[in-house]
Amino acid sequence: MNNSTPPHVVELRDVRLQFGEKKVLEGVSLAVEPQERLVVMGQSGSGKSTILRLVLGILQPTAGSIFFQQYEITRLKRRKLQQVRTQIGMVYQYSALLSSRSVRDNIALPLEELTTKTRAEIDRIVDEKLEMVGMLATKHQMPSELSGGMKKRISFARALVMDPELILFDEPSAGLDPVISSVIDELIISLSEQSKVTSIIVTHEMDSAFRVGTKMAMLYRGSIIEVGEPEKFKQSKNPVVAQFLSGSTEGPILEGTNDAIATK
Amino acid sequence: MAEAIPETEENRSFETNPVVVVQGVGQMGRSFLAEVGGMFWFIVNTIAETTDNMRRGRAPFRASSFFRHSARAGVGSVPLVAMVSFFLGLTMALLTGYQLERFGTERLVPGLVAIAFTRELGPLLTGIMLAARIGASFTAELGTMQVSEEVEAIEAMGISPLRFLVAPRMLALVALMPCLSIISSLAAIFATSLISVAYFNIAFVYFNDLVLSSLLIRDIVTGIAKSFLFGLLIGAVACYRGLSVSGGAAGVGIATTSSVVTAITAVIAFDTVFNVVYVVFFP
Numbered sequence: 001m002n003n004s005t006p007p008h009v010v011e012l013r014d015v016r017l018q019f020g021e022k023k024v025l026e027g028v029s030l031a032v033e034p035q036e037r038l039v040v041m042g043q044s045g046s047g048k049s050t051i052l053r054l055v056l057g058i059l060q061p062t063a064g065s066i067f068f069q070q071y072e073i074t075r076l077k078r079r080k081l082q083q084v085r086t087q088i089g090m091v092y093q094y095s096a097l098l099s100s101r102s103v104r105d106n107i108a109l110p111l112e113e114l115t116t117k118t119r120a121e122i123d124r125i126v127d128e129k130l131e132m133v134g135m136l137a138t139k140h141q142m143p144s145e146l147s148g149g150m151k152k153r154i155s156f157a158r159a160l161v162m163d164p165e166l167i168l169f170d171e172p173s174a175g176l177d178p179v180i181s182s183v184i185d186e187l188i189i190s191l192s193e194q195s196k197v198t199s200i201i202v203t204h205e206m207d208s209a210f211r212v213g214t215k216m217a218m219l220y221r222g223s224i225i226e227v228g229e230p231e232k233f234k235q236s237k238n239p240v241v242a243q244f245l246s247g248s249t250e251g252p253i254l255e256g257t258n259d260a261i262a263t264k
Numbered sequence: 265m266a267e268a269i270p271e272t273e274e275n276r277s278f279e280t281n282p283v284v285v286v287q288g289v290g291q292m293g294r295s296f297l298a299e300v301g302g303m304f305w306f307i308v309n310t311i312a313e314t315t316d317n318m319r320r321g322r323a324p325f326r327a328s329s330f331f332r333h334s335a336r337a338g339v340g341s342v343p344l345v346a347m348v349s350f351f352l353g354l355t356m357a358l359l360t361g362y363q364l365e366r367f368g369t370e371r372l373v374p375g376l377v378a379i380a381f382t383r384e385l386g387p388l389l390t391g392i393m394l395a396a397r398i399g400a401s402f403t404a405e406l407g408t409m410q411v412s413e414e415v416e417a418i419e420a421m422g423i424s425p426l427r428f429l430v431a432p433r434m435l436a437l438v439a440l441m442p443c444l445s446i447i448s449s450l451a452a453i454f455a456t457s458l459i460s461v462a463y464f465n466i467a468f469v470y471f472n473d474l475v476l477s478s479l480l481i482r483d484i485v486t487g488i489a490k491s492f493l494f495g496l497l498i499g500a501v502a503c504y505r506g507l508s509v510s511g512g513a514a515g516v517g518i519a520t521t522s523s524v525v526t527a528i529t530a531v532i533a534f535d536t537v538f539n540v541v542y543v544v545f546f547p
C-alpha cells in the first residue's frame with residue numbers, strides 16, 4: 001500500500017475518465033490544501049461537474065486515483081464511502097432540493113437518516129444553519145415557493161448540516177442576477193472562514209471566481225493547464241487562460257470547434 | 265461480410281442480409297438479458313442495503329414513509345380494483361351461467377368464479393391495475409427526482425437511495441397487493457351472488473355453501489403467494505425504471521410507458537411460470 005498519506009484535503013492524481021468513446025478528463029492532477037477555496041474554471045462541457053462527482057465517488061474514473069484526506073475514494077467499500085460522504089457537502093447547480101419536502105425537512109434529512117439525534121436537537125441544528133444563511137423565515141415553506149437564490153442558500157445550509165470538512169459548489173452563481181450572485185459569493189467566503197471548511201468551487205464566471213477563490217485552476221480539453229494564486233493567475237502567459245479571462249473571441253479556445261463558425 | 269453486398273435500392277431500404285438479421289436478434293437478446301440481470305441486482309441490492317441498516321440496529325426507513333406510500337397507493341386503488349372486479353365477476357357469472365344452464369349445472373357457477381378469482385384473476389387483474397396506477401406514478405416520481413439531480417443529492421449526502429427511496433415503495437406494493445387482490449376476489453364473488461340470485465335461482469345461503477365447499481385452502485394460499493410476488497415485481501420494475509431515467513422530461517415519459525408495459529408483461533409471464541411450476545410440482 002501507499003504509505004505517503006497526502007496531507008491534502010483532496011488530491012486527484014492523473015485522473016482519466018471517458019464516457020464510451022468520449023474522453024472527458026485526460027490526466028487531471030490537483031491538490032487542495034486545508035481551508036483553501038479552490039476555484040476550477042472551464043468552459044461548459046469541459047468536465048467541471050464531473051470532477052466534483054468523482055470527488056464524491058458518484059462516478060468512477062477510468063484511471064488514476066482520488067484522495068479525500070487519508071481515504072482513497074476510488075477504493076472504498078460502499079459503507080465506508082457513505083460515511084466519508086457525510087464529511088463532504090455538495091451544493092448543486094440547480095440546488096437539487098427535494099421538492100416533496102419542506103425547507104426544514106430538506107435540511108433535517110441527513111440528520112434524520114444518518115444520526116441518532118432527537119427531534120429537538122435536529123430542530124436546533126436546522127435553525128442554526130438556516131440562521132447562518134439568513135433563511136430562517138422560510139423554514140416552513142416548500143422549495144417550489146422559493147426563488148433561485150433562496151434555493152441555493154437553502155442547499156448551502158443543507159450542505160453545512162453535517163459540519164463537513166469539505167464543501168463542493170457547482171456553479172454557485174449560475175442563473176442568478178449579479179446582486180444575488182454577490183450575496184452567495186460573500187456567503188461562501190464568510191461561512192467557509194467561520195466554519196474552517198475547505199471548498200472547491202466550479203464556475204465559468206470570472207467576477208465571481210476571483211471574488212471567492214484563494215487559488216485558481218483552469219480546466220481545458222481534459223486537463224488542468226494552469227494553477228495558481230489569483231494574482232499570478234491573472235498575469236498568466238498561457239493564451240487559453242488569457243482568452244478565457246478576457247472573454248475574447250480571438251484565441252485558441254474556439255479554433256476548430258463548431259462555435260467558431262458561429263462567430264464569423 | 266456485410267460490406268460485401270453492394271448497396272442497391274432494395275437492400276438499403278430493407279435489411280435482408282441474414283447475418284445482420286441474426287446479429288440484430290442477438291443484440292436484442294443480449295439487451296433483454298442485461299435488463300433482466302439489472303433488475304435482479306436492483307432487487308438484491310435494495311434488500312442488501314436495507315437489511316444492512318437493520319443489522320446496525322436502525323430502522324431502514326421511517327414507518328411514516330411506508331404508510332404514506334401505502335395510503336397513496338392502496339386506499340386510492342380500492343374503488344378501482346373493486347369496481348373492475350365486480351363488473352368482470354358479473355360478466356363471467358352471466359356468460360358461464362348461460363352455458364352451464366344448458367346442462368342444468370348452473371350451480372357450478374359460484375365455485376367457478378370463486379376459484380378463478382382467488383387463485384388466478386384476482387392477483388392478475390390487481391397486478392395489472394396497480395402496475396398502471398401505482399407503478400407508473402412511482403416511475404414518474406423517481407424519474408423526475410433523477411433528472412432534477414435529487415437522487416444524486418441524496419446519494420451525495422451518504423444516504424442510500426435504494427434504502428431511502430426504493431425500499432419503502434417496494435414494501436408498500438408488496439404489502440398492498442394481497443389486500444387488494446382479496447378485495448378483488450370478494451367483489452367478483454359478490455357480483456356472482458347477485459347474478460346467481462337474479463338469474464339462476466340460487467339463494468344466498470346456498471350460494472355461500474357452494475363457494476365455501478369448492479374453495480380449497482391451497483387456492484387461497486396460491487393467490488396470496490402470487491400477489492406478494494407480483495407486488496415485488498411491479499415495485500422493482502417501477503423503481504428501477506424510475507432511477508435509470510436519462511434525458512430530461514422526455515426520458516421520464518418514455519420510462520413511465522416502459523415501466524407499465526414491462527410490469528404488465530412481467531406479471532403475466534410470472535403468472536404463467538407460476539402456474540406451470542405449480543401444476544408440475546404440486547399436482
Ligand SMILES: Nc1ncnc2c1ncn2[C@@H]1O[C@H](COP(=O)(O)OP(=O)(O)O)[C@@H](O)[C@H]1O
Nearest residue numbers: 019022024042043044045046047048049050051
Ligand atoms: N453520464 C454521462 N454520460 C455520458 N456523457 C456524460 C455524462 N456526464 C457528463 N457527460 C459529458 O461529459 C462532459 C462534461 O460534463 P460536465 O462535467 O457536466 O461539464 P461542465 O463542465 O459543464 O460541468 C460533457 O460533454 C457531457 O456531455
Ligand SMILES: [Mg+2]
Nearest residue numbers: 048049093170
Ligand atoms: Mg456542470
